[in-house]
Amino acid sequence: MVVFNGAAQAGLEYLLTYGWALVLVASIVGVFVFLVSPSQEVVFSSSDQTKILLKSGAVSADGGAGLVLQNASGAAIKVNSVHFFGDIGPAAGFKFNGAAPVFPVAVVAGGEMRFDGLASNNSCKSGGSVVVVYTDAFNYERVAKVVCNGGATPAAWYMFDEGSGTTAKDSSGNNDATVAGSPVWSSDCASGKCLQFDGSTTNYVIKNAFSGFPTTEITAEFWIKSSDATRDGTPLSYASSQSDNDFLIFNYRGFSIYRGSSSVGTAVSANDGAWHHIVVTWRSSDGQARLYKDGARRYSGTLAAGTSIKAGGALVVAQEQDFVGGGFAADQAFVGYIDDVKIFNRALSDFEICSSCREHAGAVGVTCAC
Numbered sequence: 554m555v556v557f558n559g560a561a562q563a564g565l566e567y568l569l570t571y572g573w574a575l576v577l578v579a580s581i582v583g584v585f586v587f588l589v590s591p592s593q594e595v596v597f598s599s600s601d602q603t604k605i606l607l608k609s610g611a612v613s614a615d616g617g618a619g620l621v622l623q624n625a626s627g628a629a630i631k632v633n634s635v636h637f638f639g640d641i642g643p644a645a646g647f648k649f650n651g652a653a654p655v656f657p658v659a660v661v662a663g664g665e666m667r668f669d670g671l672a673s674n675n676s677c678k679s680g681g682s683v684v685v686v687y688t689d690a691f692n693y694e695r696v697a698k699v700v701c702n703g704g705a706t707p708a709a710w711y712m713f714d715e716g717s718g719t720t721a722k723d724s725s726g727n728n729d730a731t732v733a734g735s736p737v738w739s740s741d742c743a744s745g746k747c748l749q750f751d752g753s754t755t756n757y758v759i760k761n762a763f764s765g766f767p768t769t770e771i772t773a774e775f776w777i778k779s780s781d782a783t784r785d786g787t788p789l790s791y792a793s794s795q796s797d798n799d800f801l802i803f804n805y806r807g808f809s810i811y812r813g814s815s816s817v818g819t820a821v822s823a824n825d826g827a828w829h830h831i832v833v834t835w836r837s838s839d840g841q842a843r844l845y846k847d848g849a850r851r852y853s854g855t856l857a858a859g860t861s862i863k864a865g866g867a868l869v870v871a872q873e874q875d876f877v878g879g880g881f882a883a884d885q886a887f888v889g890y891i892d893d894v895k896i897f898n899r900a901l902s903d904f905e906i907c908s909s910c911r912e913h914a915g916a917v918g919v920t921c922a923c
């Protein structure tokens with residue numbers, strides 16, 4: 554029961570009677586502020602943020618020739634205006650889908666929005682964002698904001714597209730790794746080539762010592778496919794002189810996240826024989842630990858608040874380390890396929906992780922649940 558005194562009751566009645574007018578005035582003021590202050594940060598409802606997506610990842614949008622967004626709204630839209638924040642652009646000669654933009658520009662469902670001639674070409678990693686104002690299929694004007702991967706410099710990005718050899722190139726340029734043993738280079742992948750592991754302790758990918766491993770905030774993401782029902786398959790382990798489980802994603806039959814001597818169980822599995830996008834984030838400040846599966850946040854808890862991962866350790870893909878760079882056990886080895894492993898120095902947002910899921914979901918028949 555809520556009891557109002559006379560003044561509050563009068564205020565409530567006033568709000569109920571005239572609230573619509575206040576909302577209208579606030580909306581007009583908001584639109585006006587947006588129009589006159591394009592550099593101002595704008596906050597929009599999350600429902601609209603999934604409609605316009607960075608098409609091919611947060612670092613390189615299309616391989617060096619511009620920035621590509623996608624109309625993921627499920628219907629044709631009309632783009633009324635585009636606003637860039639941060640140092641993205643546009644510069645002289647700015648083009649939208651190959652031509653000088655004359656708004657509104659129609660974009661079919663699933664269609665591309667390709668921006669060329671940007672001031673900081675192809676750099677939707679520089680802390681910027683793109684705001685797209687568009688009219689949807691119901692003739693409503695909507696606003697979608699695409700946040701670039703600001704501040705999240707990848708500490709490593711293994712695409713496993715080499716297809717042969719003993720080097721797994723780090724596309725971020727920091728930590729090329731060694732492919733040990735004889736995992737199979739496969740074409741059944743989320744993107745390009747990937748590696749298939751058979752669960753033997755001699756097959757893995759290692760970077761020892763890893764340069765610049767995140768210490769107080771991290772995102773680890775990868776695509777995996779496994780149908781193994783017997784092992785505590787480990788996609789990723791980082792061991793340091795501080796702990797052999799300094800940062801560990803353990804057991805695809807029911808993932809646990811280890812942070813040194815602490816761990817949490819998520820009860821989320823990924824061994825049903827289908828591809829899955831798995832992302833784990835952790836930050837020291839409040840211990841927030843999250844696990845995402847196929848774009849959806851499936852676990853959120855608290856883990857090792859106030860502690861730090863120790864730099865200078867070893868990152869191993871497909872084995873669980875019991876000392877730095879070794880101590881593998883067959884019953885904890887990964888069986889199956891791994892592709893597109895990324896490590897970031899920041900806990901990525903729900904939106905960024907959703908965008909990352911959609912990057913390769915279509916190729917492997919995954920519907921991102923976000």
Ligand SMILES: [Ca+2]
Nearest residue numbers: 712744745746
């Ligand atoms: Ca790949």
Ligand SMILES: [Ca+2]
Nearest residue numbers: 797798874875
């Ligand atoms: Ca261990």
